[in-house]
Amino acid sequence: MGEDTSDGKIPLCPFLTDKTAKICVLGHRGLVGSAIVRKLQHLGFTNLLLRTHSELDLTRQNDVETFFEAKKPRFVILAAAKVGGIHANSTYPADFIAVNLQIQTNVIDSSYRHGVQKLLFLGSSCIYPKFAPQPIPEDALLTSPLEPTNEWYAVAKIAGIKMCQAYRIQYGWDAISAMPTNLYGPNDNFHPENSHVLPALMRRFHEAKVKKAKEVVVWGTGSPLREFLHVDDLADAVIFLMESYSGLGQLNVGSGKEVSIKELAELVKEVVGFEGELVWDASKPDGTPRKLMDCSKLAELGWSPKISLKDGLADTYKWYLENVKQ
Numbered sequence: 001m002g003e004d005t006s007d008g009k010i011p012l013c014p015f016l017t018d019k020t021a022k023i024c025v026l027g028h029r030g031l032v033g034s035a036i037v038r039k040l041q042h043l044g045f046t047n048l049l050l051r052t053h054s055e056l057d058l059t060r061q062n063d064v065e066t067f068f069e070a071k072k073p074r075f076v077i078l079a080a081a082k083v084g085g086i087h088a089n090s091t092y093p094a095d096f097i098a099v100n101l102q103i104q105t106n107v108i109d110s111s112y113r114h115g116v117q118k119l120l121f122l123g124s125s126c127i128y129p130k131f132a133p134q135p136i137p138e139d140a141l142l143t144s145p146l147e148p149t150n151e152w153y154a155v156a157k158i159a160g161i162k163m164c165q166a167y168r169i170q171y172g173w174d175a176i177s178a179m180p181t182n183l184y185g186p187n188d189n190f191h192p193e194n195s196h197v198l199p200a201l202m203r204r205f206h207e208a209k210v211k212k213a214k215e216v217v218v219w220g221t222g223s224p225l226r227e228f229l230h231v232d233d234l235a236d237a238v239i240f241l242m243e244s245y246s247g248l249g250q251l252n253v254g255s256g257k258e259v260s261i262k263e264l265a266e267l268v269k270e271v272v273g274f275e276g277e278l279v280w281d282a283s284k285p286d287g288t289p290r291k292l293m294d295c296s297k298l299a300e301l302g303w304s305p306k307i308s309l310k311d312g313l314a315d316t317y318k319w320y321l322e323n324v325k326q
């Protein structure tokens with residue numbers, strides 16, 4: 001994938017010092033965007049530029065162009081995307097590739113052309129090959145085929161990384177990319193089919209507990225391994241990277257801890273307090289067998305996660321009870 005030749009060419013610009021800097025967080029009502037906004041507000045930032053999907057559809061090039069021309073933010077954090085779990089990715093491949101390519105192309109290009117100083121693009125651990133070495137180092141990118149259930153989304157995300165790299169190389173513009181592992185937390189999507197495993201199971205166990213059901217169906221074999229990171233840790237890493245990283249290569253952001261889907265299901269069951277049985281539906285896809293990321297580059301820069309899966313699950317279930325219509 002080439003050496004990181006731009007380090008040193010684009011100096012770090014201070015991010016944390018000026019709390020009045022105009023920071024545009026796109027996707028601010030989603031899982032990730034809302035956590036980033038909470039973190040920025042907690043740090044004292046006062047000039048956040050936020051637009052809902054209905055106020056600004058980022059797939060519309062002219063609207064995005066007009067927005068950046070008029071508002072001229074200094075920093076952009078791109079957390080808007082078409083996102084979903086294994087079922088949604090497999091069922092709506094056209095949406096996952098087209099919407100994500102449109103959003104990221106419009107936002108990255110308009111940000112550059114309207115004077116944004118620094119942009120952070122969010123990819124995902126699914127950009128790496130299905131059978132990548134474990135833990136997955138950043139340089140495993142594009143070394144072998146992708147996991148078929150999410151290759152459309154992964155191809156769009158890889159294009160986003162490459163677009164940031166191309167703008168760094170050609171224009172000397174500070175666009176960086178972070179690759180989070182599987183995330184969870186407040187404001188997650190708890191849709192029964194289209195969400196990721198953790199919120200899907202939390203909802204299913206909760207509803208089963210309320211209905212006093214005897215069993216809950218869980219997809220696949222339970223053997224795949226996944227790494228989970230609380231979204232507040234991710235938000236902390238994003239702010240850290242805005243302040244501390246200016247390089248060509250994408251950086252992995254994970255917890256360093258993996259669990260099998262079976263272990264996760266048992267943990268969620270315990271947190272929710274469901275007392276029935278688990279039934280495995282092996283007709284549903286397992287997806288990639290394992291995707292633990294190697295986060296040593298981020299650790300060397302000085303960042304590490306703080307929230308354990310156990311605490312994070314309890315926090316998320318509390319949020320679910322208080323905020324999701326029962």
Ligand SMILES: NC(=O)C1=CN([C@@H]2O[C@H](COP(=O)(O)OP(=O)(O)OC[C@H]3O[C@@H](n4cnc5c(N)ncnc54)[C@H](OP(=O)(O)O)[C@@H]3O)[C@@H](O)[C@H]2O)C=CC1
Pocket residue numbers: 026027028029030031032033052053054056057058059078079080081082083103122123124125179180181182183184187188189196
């Ligand atoms: N969740 C996870 O486990 C992981 C997420 N990521 C990455 O983090 C980023 C954020 O994901 P996450 O917060 O989970 O996703 P969410 O679905 O929770 O939030 C996405 C946000 O993007 C907005 N959005 C979608 N389409 C458009 C559009 N056309 N115009 C304007 N806004 C739009 C959504 O608004 P609305 O709902 O109104 O459409 C929503 O606020 C993504 O880039 C994702 O790839 C990476 C790894 C794991």
Ligand SMILES: C[C@H]1O[C@H](OP(=O)(O)OP(=O)(O)OC[C@H]2O[C@@H](n3cnc4c(=O)[nH]c(N)nc43)[C@H](O)[C@@H]2O)[C@@H](O)[C@@H](O)C1=O
Pocket residue numbers: 084085086087089124125126149150153181182183193194195196197198200201218219220224226261284285286287288
């Ligand atoms: C973050 C990441 O998320 C996606 O990849 P994934 O990790 O495979 O996502 P997932 O959370 O949907 O599933 C994880 C595992 O869990 C099992 N599983 C059990 N029961 C349910 C269940 O009820 N729902 C879901 N969704 N999965 C279930 C499921 O069968 C699989 O084995 C990508 O789309 C990709 O886009 C991406 O970036």
